[in-house]
Amino acid sequence: MQSIWKEAAVEKTADQERVEKKRRFVQPDAYVLLFFVALICAIVTYILPAGEFKRIIKGDITLTVPGSFHFVHSHPTGFVDFFTKIQNGMVMGAPLIFLILFTSGALAVIEKSGAIDAFLKSTLTRFRHRLLFLIIPVGFILSALGTTGIVVNSVIAFIPLGLFIARGLKLDAIFGVSLIYLGTYAGWNVPVFAPQTLGLSQRIAELPLFSGIGYRIIIYLTFLGGTLLYVYLYARKIRKDPTKSILGPESFTSETAMIGTEVETTVKVSLQQKLILSFAGLSLLGFIIFSQIFKWTENEMAGLFIFIAIGAGLIARMSANDIALTFIQGCKQMVYGALIVGMARAVGLILNDAKILDTIVNALVHLLEPLSPIAASIGMYIGSAALHFLISSGSGESTVLMPILVPLADLLHITRQVAVQTVMLGEGVVNTINPTSGVLMGVLAMSGISYGKWLKFMLPLTAVWFVLGLIFIIIGMMINWGPY
Structure with a gap:
């Protein structure tokens, strides 16, 4: 009897240790992480000497003068200043914060009409029995929604559709998830028209x-082509031999992998929904054209999404009150992602106002100076990829990195356009393997795929993406991709 009690005690202790380990390694929230980053930066203002470069205004931009770094009087961040910097960061980030909120509000109005859901369902069901003809149109549509920043976090809602298609084609859950998730993120990872990043x-x-x-x-079309080819080759391989499925042959009959996959298969896009989608698409196309002609910024784009919300609501015959309430509900869904822009901006303010940002830049210049501009740009690319595991928010990482990389790029003769792309590609190539990504974890939980199995599937594609990123950065440097 005593031995039984001892064994039970040992098991209980082991269980407690496992629970404590889980608690010990809980990933901090993005806001918590950025708060501590800001706190560390505030402490560093008392350690690093203040300094600055001379800057000149050339046209519409401010350029850093190489070799002009000099030390200045220190302005460390005080206790009260630390908290007001967060408020100031929110104020400075207001244009983009409201753009993100209004984008979500407009999408909520469009989604309430059922237009997006019906369009995706009709496309998926129409081609579900023709593998290649299914992958190409669905991948292209989803990637277009991803590269414009329209469907990103909300991709989780469409995962059951992918699982349903996988079951209809007698393929595993990984194919269903990759069709939807990778289709979307093949665009989001290399944004063309995404205000958030x-x-x-x-x-x-x-x-x-x-x-x-x-x-x-x-870049977008190349990444999309490589992604769709990878998904197609995997599907063709396991269709020929189910034992080659990463999930194992038993996954083809697994009921748990198909939870929540019962979806309507006879959905058709109504004339009203077609008008709504056409209206939204033409409005975005018009903005792309006019932004190049009239140099429109995020302010005009935010106004555009208000226009789209009203127009789509009227076409859907929604009342004025219904449009307003739906728009506000959509905004609420993105408050978390929008305000993180201001939180991250506070980090840059702390470094900049204390005049140690240029000190950090100067140290990086000396570190990277022996390298060629191409090698230095590759270093930016790898560094942004590594940082994304800590700051899973694309907008948060951009706000932290760009104030450092912009003057660094000027001093190392790297165009700012290339510097921006190093961040986009760096965070993009690790997005779909990042364990701190709430979207990825949600997708895997919904589909019943373990992170280890997903990693096994994704690592070859991630390597392909990484090499493509290197190639495009090098080409960007060689063609002096600008405008500056």
């Missing part, structure tokens, strides 16, 4: 909003 980074770098669109479209 690309727009934010370009504004910090003082670049015209969404400039360099031609080269970015080439």
Whole structure:
């Protein structure tokens, strides 16, 4: 009897240790992480000497003068200053914060009409029995929604559709998830028209909003093509031999992998829904054109999404009150992601106001100076990829990194457009393997795929993405990709 009690005690102790380990390694929230980053930066203002470079204004941008660094009087961050910097960061980030909120509000109105859901369902069901003809259109549509920042976190809602298609094709859950999730993120990872990351980074770098669109479209199409080919080859392989499925042959009959996959298979896009989608698409196309002609910024784009919300609501025959309430509900869903822009901006303010940002930049210059500009740009690329495991928010990472990389790029003869792209590609290539990503963890939980199995599937594609990123950064350096 005593031995039984001892064994039970040992098991209880082991269980307690496992629970404590889980508690000990809980990933901190993005806001908590950024708060401590800001706190560390505030402490560093008392340690690092203050300094600054001379800067000159050339046209619409401010350029850093190489070799002009000099030490100045220190302005460390005080106790009260630390907390007001967070408020100031929110104020400075207001244009982008409201753009993100209004984008979500407009999408909520469109989604309430059922237009997006019906369009995706009809496309998926129409091609579910033709593998290649299914992957290409679905991947292209989802990637277009991803590269414009329209569907990112909300991709989780469409995972059951992918699992349903996988079951219909007698393929495993990994195929269903990759069709939807990777289809979307093949675009989001290399944004062409996403205000949350690309727009934010370009504004910090003082670049015209969404400039360099031609080269970015080439990058986007290349990443998309490689991703869809990888998904197709995997599907073809396991269709020929189910034992080669990463999940194992038993996954094809697994009921747990298909939870929540019962979806309507006879959905058709109504004329009203077609009008709503056409209206939203033409409005976005118009903005792309006019932003190049009239140099529109995030302010005009925020106004555009208010216009889209009202127009889509009227086409859907929603009342004025219904449009307003739905819009506000959509905004509420993105408060977390929007305010993190201001939180991250506070970090840059602490470094900048204490005049130690240039001190850090000067140290990095001396570290990277022996390298060629191409090698230095690759270093930026790898560094941003590594940082993304700590700051899983794309907008948060952009706000932290860009104030440092912009003057560094000027001093190392790297164009600001290339510097922006190093951050986009760096965070993009690790997005779909990042264990701190709430979206990835939600997708895996919904589909019943373990992180280890997903990593086994994703690592070859991640390696391909990484090499493609290197190639495009090097080409960008070689062609002096600008405008500056």
